Amino acid sequence: MKVAHVVVIAIGAASHVIASSESPRPRGVGPEFGKHYKSAQSFKCINRPEIEIGKSQVNDDYCDCPDGSDEPGTAACAHLNNTLLALPGYYCKNKGHAPSYVPVSYVNDGACDHDLCCDGSDEWAGVGDKCSDRCAEIGKAWRKQNEQRQKALTNAAKRRKELLVDAERRKKEVEDRIKTLKTEVTGAEVKVEALEKEFADIERREKAKVVKAPKEGGKIGVLVSLAKGRTQELRSSLERVKAERDDAQTRLKELEDMLTQFHTDYNPNFNDEGVKRAVKAWEDYAARDKTPVQDVVNRDLTEILKDDGENGLDWAEFEGEHKESDIDVLYKFEEYLPASLRDWVDAKLRDLRIILIENGILPDPATAGGEESKAVVDARSALDAARNTLSSRNSDITNHEADLTKDYGPDxxxxxxxxxxxxxxxxxxxxxxxxxxxxxxxxxxxxxxxxxxxxxxxxxxxxxxxxxxxxxxxxxxxxxxxxxxxxxxxxxxxxxxxxxxxxxxxxxxxxxxxxxxxxxxxxxxxxxxxxxxxxxxxxxxxxxxxx
Amino acid sequence: MVKHENFKTCDQSGFCKRNRLYADNAEVSSWTSPYELDPRTITFKNGELSGIILKSIEKRSEKVRLPITISFLESGTARVTVDEEKRQKGDIVLRHDSKARKERYNEAGAWALVGGLAPSAGAALSGEAKQGTTSVKYGPAGTFEAVIGHAPFRIEFKRDGVTQIQLNERGLLNMEHWRPKVDKAAAPEAKEGEALPAPAPPKDENEVDESTWWEESFGGNTDTKPRGPESIGLDISFPGYDHVYGIPEHASSLSLKTTRGGDGNYKEPYRLYNSDVFEYELDSPMTLYGAIPFMQAHRKDSTVGVFWLNAAETWVDIVKSKTAANKLSLGIAGTSSTQTHWISESGLIDVFVFLGPTPKDVVHSYGELTGYTQLPQEFAIAHHQCRWNYVTDEDVIDVNKKFNKHNIPMDVLWLDIEYTEYKKYFTWDPLTFDDPENMHKQVAKSGRKMVTIIDPHIKIADGYHVVEELKKKQFGVKNKDGDIYEGHCWPGQSHWVDAFNPLTINWWKGLFQYANFKGTGPNTFIWNDMNEPSVFNGPETTMPKDNLHHGNWEHRDVHNLNGMTFHNATYQALLSRSKAEEKSPRRPFVLTRAFYSGSQRSSAMWTGDNLAEWPALAASIPMVLNQGISGYPFAGADVGGFFGNPSKELLTRWYQAGAFYPFFRAHAHIDTRRREPYLAGDPYMGIITDALRLRYALLPTWYTAFHEASVTGAPIVRPNFYVHPEDEAGFAIDDQMYLADTGLLTKPVVTEGAESVDIYLGDDKVYYDYFDYSIYKGKGSHTIKAPLDKITLLMQEGHIFPRRDRQRRSSALMKFDPYTLVVVLGPDGKGQGELYIDDGESFDYESGAYIHRKFIFENGILRSEDIGKKGKLTGQYVKKMDAVRVERVIVVGGPGEWKGKSKVKVSREGKEVKNVEMKFVEGKSGKGSEVVVRDPNCKIGEGWSISFV
Missing domain, CATH: 2.70.130.10 (Mannose-6-phosphate receptor binding domain)
Structure with missing residues (x-):
């Protein structure tokens, strides 16, 4: 049995027990153990009843029972391991306050432990200072505080209910929000679907149109196109590298600031060779002639990163100089046909062209570098907007649902x-x-x-x-x-x-x-x-x- | 890892290098020591022989005059002192306009010695001296003899006609006399050479290396050495002795190793130069925090010793030689000899020679000179709980409560440097320790004390009264120019208290007055750390050697004394913290890190900043034992290890070992996890609690041992050679400890996962396991099962020791508890032991307020005899203890014929007789029997007897 340090017994019950029974319980025995000490002749160790000793050996300041039960009112058994003890300790009646148990090792040790045993009875032998009975005073103060504490706890329970209501309300809000969002999602889905269809139609329609032929043509055209792509690629990777460089510079600056701070703050006198070496190395580093990132270089970079147009490179100029494209030949072919046949061929060709484009045999003028028509662009952006709305609503739902499943503690x-x-x-x-x-x-x-x-x-x-x-x-x-x-x-x-x-x-x-x-x-x-x-x-x- | 580059090797310490070279030169057979005692100058008066040693210098006819005195003391100790006449007279010129003193430092004795200097009345010149020698007979019944050879000068100390100790037998005596610095380039011819053997070797081959004479740099600091080279060296040989011990503090074996290389030996000499060695390494002759230049040599049935009274940096080389016996003379074993070489940077040659013949005699004689260990307050030998740092006053109160809650006994809570405001000593951090008074009060409720740290570095800060007074009154250590010295330590820029100055001590005392050090009370005690002194920006983490102390002594001269002067000052301060206490003081408690011979009079020490690792636990045992035989037994190591986090197993084993350190304190670094015993969880907390309870139950035995140490100088925990000086096989054993003269022998487990330990028995007596009475018998090694919850502790037959079994929160609350006596018998049925009790805190014991009993068991009767001396307060004290009784007698190993007996006869003061119950439990399967006598109710302060027949 694990013996609690101090066991305070419910105050109401205890005062009743004390009032009703001035029993001949030996010193230090609590009412619940009184039954073991009834016999006038002998005593059986509580946990080891096979050991029976004379009644005079109870509280004679010599430990006979291996569970300490023969010495409830002295420290004679204070050498025993706590796990062996039959009693929770020495019982302080504490008349006027709550009875309590203190460890038997506190009995007659010369220290007044009024906070644990307010009647001072644990120092009955008067080994050290006299310990007066302070239960009246301590009990009164305790009751007063207890009253406040009880009140506070009642209020606490009340407040908890309020918190629960509030928490419930907030949860409801989230649930409601999810509901709203779900409705919105349904709407958004419908809209996306409609827009997708619309976009497909428009696109198909536009593809069929005889548009201005794509600008590609000839070897130069191919070269230009490649060069343009390559330039674009280089520019974007330069852009990325610059971003990385800027980031590295920021980090370097941060580190240098840290080391500068370290250099001013460190204890120059503490004989830590490691620190001293680090400081010396920093001083050398700081003194080294560094090539600062020159503004010129930066300016150049900014210039380079500008659009080709701004750099005086007009791709269109070169792209314009093209030979006839395959498609153009196709269109021109019609010109050699009679008018009646031409209309028929024209229609057939239009269909054929769409088929060819859709099957990837001919390049799509919309994607092949040609300008998209406004109608297609508009339809696309409307669709994109609708899709964005949908996905944002969906992620809102995910977040809120995660929040609902998140542990917010009890209830x-x-x-x-x-x-x-x-x-x-x-x-x-x-x-x-x-x-x-x-x-x-x-x-x-x-x-x-x-x-x-x-x-x-x-x-x-x-x-x-x-x-x-x-x-x-x-x-x-x-x-x-x-x-x-x-x-x-x-x-x-x-x-x-x-x-x-x-x-x-x-x-x-x-x-x-x-x-x-x-x-x-x-x-x-x-x-x-x-x-x-x-x-x-x-x-x-x-x-x-x-x- | 220790930073080797921060500390000098012998080769980097000019004078050490020079003296080692000198020793190497002296190895050649043509070597003759250039020191001669002029027989015409010898006089002998009042047990003191004086004369002049003349030192020859190469190419100079003028000889250096070195006055020598050899004092023969009543105690049987001899003292040899050699000085330098020119410097005695102040007839030298210092370089750099130095303000330093011109004499060789001659005040070490004033700090270290407190007695034992009475001259011997019986010492007399012997008429039997051979040609060219002078002989003095002295000591008990004239059995000691000093034979002084004139040319070359040397001394042989004999006991019963046998040579035990030889000085300058190898011709390594070297006193670097003062000389002016001569500019080499200007006048190379006029250069005055170091003493060299005659005939001098060819000059160009052996040009004297002056590079370390006038200036030495290390770690960015330059020592200006205003007096030039001034070292001293002397060889001290112990013919026939294979083991030498002592010269703490080193993390080394008890039996000292040789130091000039070779397999398993050290290459460096043992060094004594008090230093703050961060993360010191084990098994090393490197210097540590404290220095006791006291060495003893031991062979079968004989112990002798020397005490080298010098406070400067000191190195000791040790070599051993086995002179194989003549191969033809069968049966005669070869003799082993130990030769030592002592080297100090400055000061006098001042050697005390002890001729034993037992370890007890040697340690006692040393104690007569330097004082015995103080009798500490009882709380000081109980369990201390420390941490860098308990962070607030509430934290302290909380830790205090938790010990109570878990029924773990503890006496003292400690505060490291963080309690102060910005490391300003004598202040409390108002944010974290805003109510130190209440903290002390709460702790005192359970009978407990507090220890707060006060270091010698004083922060330079505006408005800090301590530093302002220190500066104004010039109580700080000065630099070589005579200005107050400034260095760096915990608080940042700081000055150092110069406790060599008596006026500083007076001022220091004032600072500790309760009225001045607000927040402290009668249960506040002090810890002096960093007093080597540790200076973070100084050479070798300490002060420049050309700093100046009170009286303008160079720091070089007094370095190893510095720590002691500081904790001495604190000791004095604790005697007078209020008017009332001045009249009736209580015993101070001061823990110090730095120490010197004599520190035992006013402080306890610990082994500094160790590691939370198994080898550090193992290393602590020889270190603590070495402190014991070196006159400073109040010693311990940080339980748990300072740096790092110990495993729970290591922590548990460390408590089990720590329960047998005379100073028993758990401590931890600020970066470690908390590890108070109640945090260890199952089963560790319970096992640690058991170890602590064992310490507390045995406190009466420990206190009696401390009392013995305080009157005889005897160690508190003792190595095998001390207890069994005849047992040659056990001379090097240093991993097990005897507790004083109680027959209790422990062998701590210091390895991980151990299930058993091998314990060594130095004799053929019966040893019983302390807990289950299992019998171990027979000289040699025995294996004992030692699972984690087992403390290996044996009881040797023939002893009686007292216990107090009732477990309380602290030792103060056990003051009036009854005693249990444990009688341990062997086949001869005899045993004896002692108990010393006093109030455990005041000096009233000096007026007889104590009880000192001897318990004797023979012929089946246990009796208590008074062995105290009556004093003014004896009666009063005995009366106060009237209610304190013997509540239980346990006899282990009682004879089988007691079986069936149920009563013993108890007589008190020889009169009243009554029968008292006893119970005999037969010892089965290799165990001793047990008798428990139930409450004989004998008063502890009275005579009584208990008859088992």
Whole structure:
């Protein structure tokens, strides 16, 4: 059996027991164990009843039972391993307050532990300072605070309900939005379909038209076309390379700035050869005659990247100088035919041409470098617009649906707190917590802000903490936690992360932040979002939800 | 990894190189030491022989006069001091208009020595001296003898007619006398040569290398050496001795290795130059944070020692020779000898010679001179919990609570440098430690203390009262020009407190007054770190050697003393933090990193910044043992390892080993994960708690051991050779520890995944497993099963030791708990042991406020005898302890005829007799029997007896 540190028994029940039975229970025995000590002659060790000793050996300050049960009121069995003990500790009656158990090792050790045993009875032998009975005073204060705490918890439960309603409303909003979006998608789909058809028709129609022949022709034409394509290709890759260069320059600048900062900030006197070498190398580097990126080069690049037209290169001029194309021959062929036959041939040819084009035998004038007709362009852009609308609506739906399936904690309650932030002072920093968002540390000494992570997931954790009088504490048991990860990287260490351990409270409030280890932060936070309906901590409830 | 480039090798340290070369030259057979004791100058008076040694210099007829005194002390110790006359008289010229003193440094004794200097009344010149020698008989019943050879000068120390120690036997004595610098180019002929053997070798071949005489540069710092070369060297030989120990602090084996190369040996001498060695390496003669130039040599049934009282940078070369016995003389083994060569940069030759004959005698004699270890407050020998850093006062309170919540005993919580505001000592960071008083109060509720760090570097900052006073009153160390020295350390640019100045000490005392160091209280104690001194931008991470201290002594002269002067000042400060405490002080507790001979009087030490790795755990055992036999037993290593994150297994094993460090502190670097025992989880937390509880149960035994150390200088944990000085096979064993004279022997597990350990028994007595009474018997190695939850701990027959079994939160809360006595018997049915108790905090014990009992078991009767001396406060204290009793007696290995017995007879103060229950459990399958006597209810402060017959 694991012995709790201090077990506070429900106050109402206990005072009743004390009032009704002034039993001859030995010192340190709680009412629930009284039955073991009834016999006037002998005592059987509670967990080892085969060991029977004389009654005089109970509380004679010598440990006889391997489970310590013969010495409930002394520290004689304080050498035993906790796991062996039959009793939860020394029972303090604490008349005027709640009875409690303290470990037997606290009995007669000379220290007054009024916060655990307010009647001071654990120091009955008077080994050290006299420990007075302070239960009246402590009990009164406790009751007053407890009243407030109860009130706060009732309020917390109420607030939780409000949060739930709010969360539900927000969820509903999302669902509604999805519904709306879905309707819009249906509309958009219809529209896209219509436009696709329209576009196809227009395009077909346009293809059939005798248009101005494509401009290609002859070897020069081919060469020009190739040259044009090649130039275009070179220009775009130059463009890309320039972008990469600019990016690299920015990064280099960033690194140089960092090193410059390092060079001014490092401790020049710390005998770290590694650092010294790095600094020396930097100084050499910085002193080297660097070829700065000249503006001239940049200007040239900008010029080069301009359109060919602006560079005085008019492709059209060269493209214009062409021989007859194959298609032109086709058209010209008609001219040698009689008029009647020509109309017939003309129609046939038109069909043939479409067939040839559609089968890829003849180049499509629309794509073969020829200008598209306005009608085709317009139809295309109308179609593109409709398609964009459709895909954007679809991605909105995906996002919202993802949001609906995202874990917002028990009953999705944290939806209500999303995008809200709270903060608290701790030491030289102000710590910030944005629900479902980021955590951050803001220096009061002006070192700037540091990200302590971004929300990744919910979890639970078993905690065992004292609750201070004001109720701002985690208490004991399973608590809901949020993990925030991948914050700013630590020098020589991992990325910063924080874990938010939450307990039921009326106000959303950061109680305490500790950097338990370098770069790992623990927030202790009160919020109504983790309460149960009756103002208790709701981690267990969440677990059930998960099952 | 240690940065070797930051620290000098012998070759890079001019004087070391010169003296090694000198030694190499002396190897040639034609070598004659150029030092002669002028017989006409010898006088002998009051146990002291004086005279003048004349040093011949090549090509000069004038000889250098070196006054020598050899003091024979009442304790049986002899002291040989050699100075330089010209410098005594101040008849030299310093270069660079240096303000430094002209004498050789002669105040090391003023700091290191506190007694044992009474001259021997019985010492007398012997009439039997051979031609060319002077002989003095001294020591117990005149069994010691010093035979002083005149030309060349040398001394042989004999005990019972057998030579034990020889000085200058190899002719390596070298005192670099003062000489003016002569410009080589201008007058090469006039150059004054270093002493060279006659006949001098051809000049062009052996041109004296002056490159390290006048200036030396290292790591960008140049030492101006205003007095030029001034080193001293001396060979000290131990004929017939194969093992030498001591000269801490090194991460090396207990039995020192040889240092001039060869397989498995070191190439560098052991170095003593207190330094902040970042990530120091193991198995190395490299210098570390502290220096105790005390060495002992041991052979079967004989121990002798030397103490080289010099505070300058020192190197010690060790070589061993096996003189094979004449092959024809069968049966006579060859003798081993150890030869050492001591080299210091400046100062006097000042050597103390101890002739034993036991390790106990040697350590005791050394303690008579340098003082015994302070009797610490009881909390100081309990479990300390440290971390760089507990980050806020609330953090401290939280850690304190968690120890209670998990029922893990702990006495002290520590604060490293981060508690201060911008590393300004005597301040609290207002953002993180805004209520230090409340923090102290919360911690005190469980009987606990706090230790805060105070270092010797004082931040240069406007408005910081400490630095302003330091500057105004000129209490800082000065540079070679006499201006206050400025260097870099944790706080940035800083000055260094010069605790060599008595006025500085007075000022320092004021700073610790509760009224001045706000936020501290009676349960605040102090940690002095970085006092080598560590200077981040200094040569070898310390101060330039030409810096000047109080009295214008160069830093070169006093370097190894610096740390001790600082923690001494802190010790004094803790005696007088309020008017009331000045009248009735409590024992201070100061932890120091740097130390010197004498540090034991006012501080505990730890082995500095170790690594959280298995080999570092292993290395801690010989280091702690070495501290013990070197007169400074209050020692420990950072449990868990400072740098890095130990595995849970390593952490657990380290607690099990740490439970047997005299100083038991867990500590961790700021970049490590938290590792307080309650975070270790199952099963580690429980196992660590068991180790801590074992330490706490045995606190009465530990405290008794500390008391013994405080009056005899005996080590607290002891190596095999100390306990079994006759056991040749065990002289090099340094991985197991005996706890004082209790017969408790532990062999910590220091390897990963170990399921068993081999423990070495130095005699044929019966040893019982502490926990299950399994019997191990027979000299030699025994394998003991050692799964993770097992501490290898044996009890040797013939001892009795006290325990306090009731587990409390802290030692302070155990003060009035009853005792359990454990009697460990062998076939002869005899045992004895001691218990020393006092209030554990005040100096009242000096007025007799203590109980000191001897427990003796013989002829079937256990009795308690008073071995204390009555004082003014004895009665009062015994009365205060009236209710404290022996609640249990456990007899292990009692005779079989006790089977069936159920009663023992208890008499108190020889009168009242009553029967008390006992229970006999027979030892089965290789185990010892156990008797438990149920509550004999004997008062601990009274005489009583318990009869088992």
């Amino acid at each position: 999705g309650i944290f939806r209500a707190l999303k995008d809200q932030c709270i903060s608290a002072d701790s030491g030289e920093y102000e710590y910030e917590l944005c629900w479902m968002g980021n955590t951050a540390q803001k220096s009061k000494k002006g070192h700037g802000n540091t990200s302590l992570g971004t929300f990744t997931r919910f979890d639970t954790m078993v905690v065992d903490e004292d609750v201070p009088a004001d109720g701002r504490g985690l208490g004991s048991g399973e608590r809901i936690v949020m993990h925030y990860e991948n914050g700013q990287h630590c020098w020589n260490g991992p990325a910063r992360s924080s874990v938010i351990v939450m307990a039921c409270a009326e106000k959303d409030e950061i109680w305490k932040v500790v950097e338990a280890e370098k770069c790992t932060y623990r927030y202790e936070v009160g919020t109504a979002a983790v309460c149960t309906d009756n103002g208790k901590n709701g981690a267990a409830a969440q677990k059930k939800d998960e099952l």
